[in-house]
Every structure is written in C-alpha cells, then in structure tokens.
Amino acid sequence: MQIIHTDVLVIGGGLAGQRAAIGAKRRGHEVIVLSLVPAKRSHSAAAQGGMQASLGNCLGGAGDNEDIHFADTVRGSDWGADQEVVRMFAHTAPKAIRELAAWGVPWNRVAKGEREITVDAAKKTICEPDAAHGLITSRNFGGTEKWRACYVSDGTGHAMLYTMSNQAIAANIPVHERMEAIALIHADGRCHGAIVRNLMTGELLAYVASATCIATGGFGRIYRVSTNAIINEGMGAAIALETGVATLGNMEAIQFHPTGIFPAGILVTEGCRGDGGLLLDGKQHRFMPDYEPEKKELASRDVVSRRMEEHITAGQGAKSRFGEHLWLDIRLLGADHINNNLREVKEICQYFLGVDPVRELIPVRPAQHYSMGGVRTDASGQSPTLQGLFAAGEAACWDMHGFNRLGGNSVAETVVAGMIVGEAMADYCESEAGALNLSSALVDEFGRRERQRLADITDGGGRESAFELTRLMQETMTAQVGIFRDQGRLEQAVATLCELQQRSRNIGLRSNAPGANPELVAAYRLQRMLKLAQCVAYGALLRTESRGAHYRADFPRRDDLNWMRRTLASWPEQDAELPVLDYEALDIMRMELPPGWRGYGARDYIEHPDTSARQQQIDTVLSELADADRHARQEALMPFRHLLPEHLRGNNQRLGDES
Amino acid sequence: MNQIPVHQAGRTLRIQVLRHNPRDPASVPQLQTFELEEADSMTLFIALNEIRERQDPSLQFDFVCRAGICGSCGMIINGRPGLACRTLTRDLPDNIVLAPLPAFELIGDLSVNTGKWMRGMSERLETWVHTQGLEQLDVDAIEEAMEPALAEQIYELERCIECGCCVAACGTARMREDFVGAVGLNQITRFRLDPRDERTDAEFYELVGDESGVFGCMTLLGCEDMCPKDLPLATQIAFLRRRMAAAV
Numbered sequence: 001m002q003i004i005h006t007d008v009l010v011i012g013g014g015l016a017g018q019r020a021a022i023g024a025k026r027r028g029h030e031v032i033v034l035s036l037v038p039a040k041r042s043h044s045a046a047a048q049g050g051m052q053a054s055l056g057n058c059l060g061g062a063g064d065n066e067d068i069h070f071a072d073t074v075r076g077s078d079w080g081a082d083q084e085v086v087r088m089f090a091h092t093a094p095k096a097i098r099e100l101a102a103w104g105v106p107w108n109r110v111a112k113g114e115r116e117i118t119v120d121a122a123k124k125t126i127c128e129p130d131a132a133h134g135l136i137t138s139r140n141f142g143g144t145e146k147w148r149a150c151y152v153s154d155g156t157g158h159a160m161l162y163t164m165s166n167q168a169i170a171a172n173i174p175v176h177e178r179m180e181a182i183a184l185i186h187a188d189g190r191c192h193g194a195i196v197r198n199l200m201t202g203e204l205l206a207y208v209a210s211a212t213c214i215a216t217g218g219f220g221r222i223y224r225v226s227t228n229a230i231i232n233e234g235m236g237a238a239i240a241l242e243t244g245v246a247t248l249g250n251m252e253a254i255q256f257h258p259t260g261i262f263p264a265g266i267l268v269t270e271g272c273r274g275d276g277g278l279l280l281d282g283k284q285h286r287f288m289p290d291y292e293p294e295k296k297e298l299a300s301r302d303v304v305s306r307r308m309e310e311h312i313t314a315g316q317g318a319k320s321r322f323g324e325h326l327w328l329d330i331r332l333l334g335a336d337h338i339n340n341n342l343r344e345v346k347e348i349c350q351y352f353l354g355v356d357p358v359r360e361l362i363p364v365r366p367a368q369h370y371s372m373g374g375v376r377t378d379a380s381g382q383s384p385t386l387q388g389l390f391a392a393g394e395a396a397c398w399d400m401h402g403f404n405r406l407g408g409n410s411v412a413e414t415v416v417a418g419m420i421v422g423e424a425m426a427d428y429c430e431s432e433a434g435a436l437n438l439s440s441a442l443v444d445e446f447g448r449r450e451r452q453r454l455a456d457i458t459d460g461g462g463r464e465s466a467f468e469l470t471r472l473m474q475e476t477m478t479a480q481v482g483i484f485r486d487q488g489r490l491e492q493a494v495a496t497l498c499e500l501q502q503r504s505r506n507i508g509l510r511s512n513a514p515g516a517n518p519e520l521v522a523a524y525r526l527q528r529m530l531k532l533a534q535c536v537a538y539g540a541l542l543r544t545e546s547r548g549a550h551y552r553a554d555f556p557r558r559d560d561l562n563w564m565r566r567t568l569a570s571w572p573e574q575d576a577e578l579p580v581l582d583y584e585a586l587d588i589m590r591m592e593l594p595p596g597w598r599g600y601g602a603r604d605y606i607e608h609p610d611t612s613a614r615q616q617q618i619d620t621v622l623s624e625l626a627d628a629d630r631h632a633r634q635e636a637l638m639p640f641r642h643l644l645p646e647h648l649r650g651n652n653q654r655l656g657d658e659s
Numbered sequence: 660m661n662q663i664p665v666h667q668a669g670r671t672l673r674i675q676v677l678r679h680n681p682r683d684p685a686s687v688p689q690l691q692t693f694e695l696e697e698a699d700s701m702t703l704f705i706a707l708n709e710i711r712e713r714q715d716p717s718l719q720f721d722f723v724c725r726a727g728i729c730g731s732c733g734m735i736i737n738g739r740p741g742l743a744c745r746t747l748t749r750d751l752p753d754n755i756v757l758a759p760l761p762a763f764e765l766i767g768d769l770s771v772n773t774g775k776w777m778r779g780m781s782e783r784l785e786t787w788v789h790t791q792g793l794e795q796l797d798v799d800a801i802e803e804a805m806e807p808a809l810a811e812q813i814y815e816l817e818r819c820i821e822c823g824c825c826v827a828a829c830g831t832a833r834m835r836e837d838f839v840g841a842v843g844l845n846q847i848t849r850f851r852l853d854p855r856d857e858r859t860d861a862e863f864y865e866l867v868g869d870e871s872g873v874f875g876c877m878t879l880l881g882c883e884d885m886c887p888k889d890l891p892l893a894t895q896i897a898f899l900r901r902r903m904a905a906a907v
Contacts, residue, residue, distance in 0.1 A: 038821075039774075040729075040820075041729040043724070045728060046728060095799065098800070099796060101803070102855065104788035104853065104855060106814045107810060108814075111807040134805050134806060134807065135801065152810075155818060158817075158818070159817055163787075166786050169782060170785070175778070200766050201682060202682070229725070230723060264700065266726045267726070348727065351747075352747075509716070511715070511716045513683060514682045516719060518711060518717065519711075519716035650799040651799060652799055653799055
C-alpha cells in the first residue's frame with residue numbers, strides 16, 4: 001500500500017477545508033486536501049443567499065455589531081450553542097468577509113441614494129447614505145435583528161468557493177480529487193491520518209499526517225428529501241465515529257429548510273423571503289402572520305418549517321399530483337430584482353419546475369437542509385478525545401448552532417472555522433504533542449482491516465442490495481425522524497435502522513467491475529451512514545424535550561431544567577446495534593445570554609433555577625460598568641478573545657466608529 | 660414533510676449510453692441500450708440513477724448538486740453538450756443518446772476528469788487576484804470600496820461553473836490540446852476587469868497572447884451557444900483579442 005506523508009491532511013475540499021489548508025500552509029506546513037470531487041464542485045457552492053457578518057454598511061444593517069449577531073445566533077440556537085464559540089464566530093465573521101473581499105469575491109455593494117424595497121408586502125423607498133457607497137451591502141434573513149447577510153447575487157457560495165479555491169491553487173496546495181477517506185488511522189487516543197480509497201481506480205492508500213482535519217460537510221443524504229448535494233453522505237463524521245474514541249455532538253439536531261422546491265427538494269434561498277417574498281397557502285392566503293405576528297415569514301427556519309407543516313396538516317395546503325405543498329410568492333419583488341438578485345432561483349424554477357417566478361408562484365415544502373451536529377471539538381477545532389483530529393464547518397460540532405442554525409451563518413462559519421482551525425493545526429504540528437510518531441505496522445494494520453471490510457462486501461456472496469437498503473434508510477428518516485417527532489415513530493425508526501444494519505452486513509454486489517465500482521461505493525457508504533442515522537434517531541428518541549429544530553410532539557416544551565445538555569454519541573463496539581450516548585452540561589452560570597424567549601416561536605418553556613441567578617449576576621456586573629464601552633462590558637461577562645489566534649483578536653472597524 | 664412521490668407518465672425511453680471502462684482491459688467502447696419508464700418531472704439525473712440501481716450497477720457518471728450549479732454532470736446529450744441534472748426527459752425524444760464530454764480524460768462511461776483539466780488551466784492562467792501584501796492584510800479595517808455596478812459585472816463573468824461544455828463544443832480545443840478554451844479566456848477577462856488584480860495587459864498577453872490562448876479562437880461560437888450559464892463568451896473573447904492585440 002502506498003503511503004503518502006504530510007504535516008496536515010484536510011479531508012474535504014469545500015470552504016472550511018480549503019481555508020484551514022491555506023492557514024496551515026501559510027504557517028509553513030505541508031498540506032494535502034482530499035476531495036470526493038473537484039474542489040470547486042463542493043457543496044459550499046450551493047449556498048445561495050448570503051453570509052452573515054455584522055458590517056452594518058447598508059441602511060438595514062445600520063447599528064449592527066458583534067453583540068447583536070451573537071444574540072441572534074444564541075436565540076436561533078434555542079440556547080443550545082456554546083456561547084464562547086458563538087462569540088468567537090461573531091467577532092471573526094467581519095474579518096472573514098473582508099479577507100474574502102481582498103481575495104477577489106465580488107460582494108454586492110451599497111449604492112448611495114434612493115431605492116425601492118419590499119417590506120411586509122408593501123413597497124417602500126429608502127435612501128442609502130453617501131458614506132457607505134461601494135462598501136459591502138447586505139440583505140435581510142430570518143431570525144436576525146439586522147440586515148446582515150452579505151451576498152453575491154444569489155450565488156454567494158459559488159463566488160466564495162471559487163475565490164477560496166483559486167487562493168488555494170495560488171498557494172500551491174495540492175488537492176487530491178476523487179479520493180475518499182474510509183477510515184482514520186489511530187492508536188492510544190492519537191489520530192495519525194487516514195486510509196483512503198481512490199474513486200477512479202479503486203486502490204487503497206494511506207495518508208499519514210500530524211494533524212488530520214475533517215471538513216466533509218453535512219450528512220443530509222441519510223434523508224430521502226434533502227436540499228443537500230448527493231455527496232453529502234457524512235463519511236467524515238462516520239469515520240470519526242468508527243474510531244470509537246472521537247464523539248459526535250447533537251446529532252439529533254437536524255434543520256429542515258422551509259423552501260425546498262416541491263417535489264424535487266432543491267433549495268431556493270431564504271433571500272427570497274428576506275427580500276420581501278411571502279408564503280401563501282392553498283387559498284393563496286398569507287398565513288405566516290397568523291402564527292408569527294413578530295417575525296412572520298422571517299422567523300427562524302425551525303419555526304417557519306414547523307408552521308408550514310402545521311398549516312398543511314390543518315388542511316390548508318395546495319394540492320398537486322405529487323401531494324400537498326405551499327407557495328412561495330416573489331412576484332411582488334419585480335422582474336428587475338429577480339433577474340439581478342435572485343437569478344439562480346429563477347434558473348432553478350425555470351429548469352426544474354417550468355415556472356417563471358416573475359409571473360408565477362413557486363411550489364415549496366420543507367426539506368432536510370443542515371446538520372447542526374457533527375464531530376465534537378473544542379473551541380480550537382480539536383477533538384477532546386482523539387488528539388490530532390480536528391474538524392471544521394458543517395462536519396464539526398464546536399457548537400455554534402446548537403439546535404437551530406440561522407440562515408447565512410453556515411457559509412460564514414466555514415470560513416471563520418477554517419481561519420481558526422488552520423492556525424490550531426499549525427500550532428499542534430509545532431508542539432511536542434504533534435510530533436509524528438507511529439509504526440508502519442499500525443498503518444499496515446489499518447490498511448489490512450479496511451481491505452478486509454471491502455472484501456467482505458465484494459466476496460461475501462450476500463443477497464441484499466445496497467441501493468435498496470439506502471432507499472429504505474432514507475425513507476425511514478424522512479417519514480419518522482422529520483420535523484415532528486414522537487416516541488412511537490422514533491422507536492420504530494430505531495428498530496428499522498437496527499434491522500437495516502443487520503441486513504447491510506449481508507450486501508452482495510452484482511458488479512465486480514475494476515476501478516471505482518459505484519455499487520461497492522454505495523455499499524460501504526451505506527454501512528457507515530446507517531450508524532449516523534442511528535445516532536440521529538436514537539439521540540432524538542432519548543431527548544425528551546423540544547429545542548430548536550428538534551421537536552417532540554409528546555414533549556412540546558423546551559426543558560432547560562433537564563436538557564441544558566449536549567448529546568455526545570460514540571460507537572466503541574463496531575458490531576453494536578446502538579451508539580453509546582453521553583451528555584455534557586451547558587453551564588448557565590457561565591453564559592453571557594441566559595435562556596429566555598427567542599422573540600418568535602413558542603413562549604412556553606421549563607426554566608432552570610440558574611437562569612435567574614445568572615441574570616442577577618449579569619445585572620450587577622453591568623451596573624458596575626455603566627460607563628465602560630461595549631467591549632469592556634462584554635469582556636466582564638464572558639471573555640472569549642483569548643481563545644482566538646492572536647491576529648484575530650482586534651476590534652472590527654465600522655463606518656461611524658469614533659477613531 | 661416533502662417525500663417525493665413518483666408518478667409514472669407512460670412513455671418508455673430508450674437511453675443509449677456510450678460505455679467504456681479504461682480500467683478494464685477487456686472493455687471495448689460501445690453503445691449500450693437501456694429502456695425505462697418515464698416518470699413525471701424526470702431528469703437525466705433521475706433516469707441514470709434508476710438505470711444504475713435497477714439495471715446496471717457498474718454504470719459510471721458524475722452528479723454532485725443535481726441543481727445545475729456545480730458543473731459536474733456535463734455530457735453529450737443527443738449530440739449537444741449540456742448539464743444532465745437539469746435536462747428534463749420530457750424535452751427529449753423517445754431515443755436519447757448519451758456520451759462523455761470529449762476533450763477530457765475519460766474516467767469511465769459518462770465520467771470525465773474535468774477537475775484535472777480545470778486545475779491545470781487555473782495554474783497556467785493564474786486565475787486568482789494578484790495583489791501585493793495579501794498575507795499582511797489588515798482584516799480589522801473597513802474593506803476597500805468598489806463601484807456596485809463593477810461588482811455586478813465581475814459576478815456576471817464569475818458565474819462560470821467550469822462544467823467543460825464550452826471546451827467540448829470548441830473546434831480549436833478539439834484540434835489543440837493546449838488550448839485554454841472559452842472557460843480560460845473568460846477567467847482572464849474576469850480578472851482583467853477586477854481592479855484588485857494588479858496585472859497589466861502585457862502580463863495577461865504573456866498568458867494568452869498566442870494560439871493556445873486568445874488567438875487560437877476560430878469564432879465558431881459553439882462555446883457561447885452551449886454555455887449552460889449563458890455567459891457572453893464570444894463577446895468576451897472578441898474583446899480580449901482586441902486588448903491583447905493592442906498590448907504589444
């Protein structure tokens with residue numbers, strides 16, 4: 001088996017992986033990126049509407065800052081997030097966007113003077129100030145107090161990914177395309193790289209590295225209907241889980257996006273609603289204000305998706321030959337706006353629905369969209385249980401999203417996490433702990449093990465079809481571990497997944513074509529995806545409360561008293577039926593923003609006694625600092641800057657700052 | 660929640676695929692015919708997956724986003740390059756012939772190595788913003804201003820998804836392996852337009868000022884006709900040619 005040595009191995013060529021790679025490379029380390037596909041085809045490219053960063057340049061963003069971005073994100077997470085990490089994120093996001101601006105992303109800019117906008121179904125004229133002319137502009141998104149989603153038309157992720165990839169090429173970082181990591185090499189709590197399968201030739205290779213970073217994105221494809229690209233099968237999270245040492249955090253926290261086109265599930269951006277689009281029911285009535293008078297269509301995604309399904313269940317859906325759905329109406333935005341700012345949406349409607357959104361309604365229904373959970377890491381991106389293993393982006397759970405992610409926070413997270421984790425990996429490589437120290441026997445052992453696992457599939461003579469079992473898994477997840485969950489359905493899902501896991505050990509192949517062999521790929525991925533699916537279903541079964549996107553019809557309230565806890569899943573016995581679930585507490589007494597009402601959604605929750613105690617503490621601290629600036633007040637409540645690399649600690653400048 | 664039911668629409672499609680597995684010494688390139696029932700709103704993405712799952716699990720093809728934005732699934736569809744994922748079968752006749760994009764290394768069946776070609780093109784044309792001092796950038800400071808219209812113009816050219824359809828549709832690319840294609844020339848015009856890129860026309864001339872670059876174009880317009888993103892490729896090439904001719 002060929003062995004390739006590098007200082008840093010990044011698994012995944014999307015925004016997070018490439019930014020981490022650039023960071024480590026700049027520090028003088030050798031880096032290799034592995035990617036299932038050409039890096040520019042990664043799923044990061046699918047982010048349409050925007051990247052959250054509190055620049056506050058345009059009128060709708062005026063007065064924005066890190067404090068507001070922080071609070072929006074924590075509320076969005078339904079208090080499931082790690083608040084220190086959210087602070088690190090909100091603080092670094094403006095730096096990330098400014099770096100990308102210098103690197104070449106053609107962000108849409110503020111144009112001074114009057115323009116017409118659509119707010120709450122009415123036209124309104126606003127006047128952008130001269131001073132902001134030419135600076136990066138932003139649009140409105142759900143669950144945010146300010147217009148904070150900076151954008152490039154509705155191809156934001158595409159523009160970001162191309163710029164990032166081009167910078168990686170400029171930095172001479174090799175991307176080994178069509179390479180799939182199928183196991184992590186590890187011993188004694190230390191990760192040493194990965195066993196990798198070449199998706200063109202079928203060969204196995206070993207990549208040996210001091211630091212290994214999982215940046216493989218989400219695992220939406222365990223669901224039947226998902227906005228995710230078909231490569232989002234979660235192999236990175238799965239191979240971390242299969243170490244039995246690394247843990248996965250909050251896997252039951254799955255986001256459903258309100259506007260997947262119906263029935264294909266392809267995403268149309270939240271920017272449609274942010275820019276003034278409306279949701280209509282079967283009678284073309286605008287129903288969201290009936291449920292959510294405060295934020296209407298622009299409540300957080302978990303809330304809007306639930307309201308939509310609730311409305312359909314109440315018999316108010318539009319009927320079509322594919323089933324029931326609702327309508328997204330962007331006609332009121334006008335042809336000019338749609339042709340310039342929502343052109344990908346227009347193309348998608350044209351090609352997949354035969355609908356012209358300038359004149360017609362778009363059929364939509366919620367679809368699986370995002371995995372808040374992932375490889376559990378500390379604030380620097382390193383696994384607390386498996387040294388030398390890092391994770392960044394959607395694949396990771398350092399935990400800035402808690403139980404619901406805000407729109408535009410994920411592309412922002414990818415780049416921010418890449419900036420932080422790239423540095424952390426460089427630090428690790430330079431530390432004593434990072435010294436590479438492994439025997440070739442260990443590499444051989446892992447290579448042999450993986451070769452045997454593949455041979456068990458190719459030569460096992462089983463009779464099950466990988467494609468069929470994959471379909472059954474996806475249908476189970478969509479039908480039983482969806483937006484509305486309850487004990488009965490979840491128990492059924494767990495049982496079905498156990499049975500599918502049994503059957504997946506008996507997969508047989510019809511084809512033994514040399515090379516990639518797509519049937520073999522489907523088979524070995526399925527065995528791993530089933531473990532992820534089980535972490536989601538079993539985690540959801542045991543979490544007897546509703547928080548963010550995890551909604552239990554039988555436990556409809558958020559329960560801070562019993563569930564201020566993050567789920568940690570591990571899979572120490574490879575042949576076990578179920579993961580081992582463990583929990584770590586979120587300490588309210590250390591929170592800058594103690595739990596409360598989110599400002600939308602349910603008002604009813606079970607309070608923790610620490611909440612009022614902490615609020616009193618905060619009030620006392622702040623009253624003593626009445627004259628201090630906002631940075632000092634924040635620092636007194638929950639210091640976070642020490643967690644950031646030194647060059648990312650400075651204050652962000654904004655228009656109108658006192659200099 | 661959306662569960663994608665499938666309704667059959669009644670037509671039987673005959674899909675012929677040009678097959679070859681270069682990893683298999685016994686493989687000979689040949690057309691293989693598959694028949695399947697057409698479904699409502701069926702795309703070639705859905706059709707090819709159904710064939711692989713039910714008829715021939717060894718069939719190779721590439722899809723990633725299945726939404727027309729990532730550029731993975733370029734192939735020749737009844738003689739014309741296009742994105743398979745957003746091609747609806749109802750827009751095609753009963754007989755559909757699929758072949759891999761020419762001009763790229765074949766991985767197997769409909770899968771070609773566009774990634775390797777595009778990376779080579781990017782390295783050769785240095786398709787990134789060339790600015791001094793990027794590593795010492797002050798990320799705390801307010802960003803440089805840019806005219807809103809200029810930013811939109813740059814994005815217009817940046818919408819390219821490197822699918823390779825323009826290369827497959829290009830007479831020059833079929834004759835000259837080293838031709839950078841409309842995809843490469845478009846990227847040069849994109850960076851030339853960008854004030855953040857400090858390169859001069861003389862420097863761009865060094866990159867594309869010969870027959871493997873802008874002077875290789877025969878103005879057959881196949882690139883623009885076949886571009887799934889409707890990029891103004893012919894105009895950009897004509898414009899670049901004038902600028903490059905003036906640069907020496």
